[in-house]
Amino acid sequence: MGIVYLAHDAAGRPVAVKVMRPELAAQEEFRRRFRKEAEAAKRVARFCTAPLLDAGLEDDQAYLVTEYVEGPDLSSVVEAQGPMSGSNLDALAVGVATALTAIHRAGVVHRDLKPSNILLAPVGPRVIDFGIAQLADTLAEQTGTVIGTPSYMSPEQARGELVTAAADVFAWGCVVGYAGTGRSPFGRGTTPEVLFRVAHHVPDLRGLDERLRPLVEGALDKDPERRPTAQELLDRLLGREEVAVEAATRIVSEAWTSPGSDGTGPDSDGTGTVSAPAGDVAGQTSRTATVSRRRLQAVVAGAVAVAAVVVAVIVFRPFGLGEKEKPSGPLATRDLQISGIPLTATVDAATRQGTSVSIRFSVKVSGAKQWWPSDLFGDTASGVSLIDSPSGSKFSPASKDGDCLCTSMPKQWLKSGDTLPVYASYSDVPESVETVGVDIPGFGLIPGVPISEG
Missing domain, CATH: 2.60.40.1240 (Immunoglobulin-like)
Structure with a gap:
């Protein structure tokens, strides 16, 4: 859909500028959708998200300016370190559910939640690029392609049906399953193979933390009407009712230790835009900061220990475990x-x-x-x-x-x-x-x- 650039605002703060392909920006249908989605995205509160700061539509140029989030994405962390567990996994589940709650309250559906759209910032997980997939529909209609990532698409999305907030909840289940096991719940393969498993097979959640597993299974229900809402996910995770996104964000931030970086960062001379490697608009993969595997492993390991102090207390009663212990092992x-x-x-x-x-x-x-x-x-x-x-x-x-x-x-x-x-x-x-x-x-x-x- 376009190219992501690293830039600085007037105050010298780094931002991500997502410039759409000019042939898309020239089309009236795309421009209509761009205006609508940009206005909706601006209403999303900045809780566990990378908020939209500005949007522009001039002649044949369309761009979005979002908060720059410095940190590795979830997929690179899991690939380098392996599956998450314990408090770190709990904090990730809470953070992404918090972001979805904020996104859905603004009337926006993400439509393409996946590990590469979750950045692990110093203050906690941040969900990016909500609403971008809606803009991609213009391209999909022209090329006949499927918009979304097969391993994280809901059954109704795979069938071309109406996509609602319930599809994001399904993707949340896939993301948490991936983070906790190191593999997608519906495996790999060609797009038709994966989409068939999404629509007809049970998810492979072997090895996922047993406290999280029932909630993930509920999120992965084939019937969107039977899935919990993002708010219900958040309430169940924290063992409370109607948890405020502000409070949940604070809880995650206090418990989180960032995977960190190798010391490199964005251009610091404040002179403006820095060209980035070509990539799609569905991620800030263009950032100049990189993460060394050794450093990543060390810091993530430390994050588990540090986060345990806060999250172990907060997440003591999620998943219905406060009142009655669930049987362990086969029944x-x-x-x-x-x-x-x-x-x-x-x-x-x-x-x-x-x-x-x-x-x-x-x-x-x-x-x-x-x-x-x-x-x-x-x-x-x-x-x-x-x-x-x-x-x-x-x-x-x-x-x-x-x-x-x-x-x-x-x-x-x-x-x-x-x-x-x-x-x-x-x-x-x-x-x-x-x-x-x-x-x-x-x-x-x-x-x-x-x-x-x-």
Whole structure:
């Protein structure tokens, strides 16, 4: 879409200037969208964001001026250091949820939240480039390309449907999953492959902090109406109600230690614009400050220790852990042999949000033979039922627009050592039901599975 430059304002403070491609700026439809998005972006409060300072539209030139954020982006930190954990991961989750809350209150949808759009500044995570993807629609309509990053797009976005704030919440779940495990919840591959997994597969969250995992799973619900709002994410993370973005920003800043830099920085002579390497407008990747891997590793390691002092206290009761401890480890296992193929089903979680219950289990393949999952489940996990033993009530997976809110079976053979993750969501389960039996095709009824608050 354009080029990012490092510049200085009249007071000598560094800013990022995002200059759009002139052929885009010359188009009336783009100019209309530019004016609209710039006005909306100016309303976004500067809490855990890089605010828009100014915008210009002159002749065939359009540009945005945003606060310059000096620091590495999340993807470079994870690539250099590995997954985040503990207090640092908590602070990141809170910071990004805070930014989304501020963005959504201004009536803006980010549409392209991803690790490279999250900068780790000295005062905490900062989300950049909200609303930029909306401008890119002009380019998309001309070229037929998909605007967004496949691994962080919501199912409705992948299908070309209306994109709302719920899509940003889905991206938040992908970002936190990536930060906590070092990989995208929906893997890598070609765009069609990734988008298919986004729309039909359960996310791969193995290794993610168990306190965060239920909240991330809720954010990654295929149905946008079932996802929490950004404010609800923030409230759950901090264990309070209606947390103010000002307070959340202060909490993150007090707990945060920046990954830092190698001592280089922006041009300091105050003379004006400095040309940067070519890049798209969806990031401040053009900054002159760089981060050495050794320094990054040392400072991030220190950040975990320093941040623990504040965030460990603040985040003691998030994720519903204050009142009731969740079971640790697998809830139940059951073995089965199909045509000589040993299979093991492990029920990993049963979580509740109101009268909605989500079940997560996995099937591991052993032995020398390959297994075709559809032979047991059919096309989806719609045959997995919940049984309330005292009442005898049976619950089948919920559906939306005729589609099961459950895992679609992969059309491929699984070999020994492979594990198939399975997810199913159920509605109208009375809140008085605390344990259920999970009836899995082939494995039979696994009784006494406890339901935890999600």
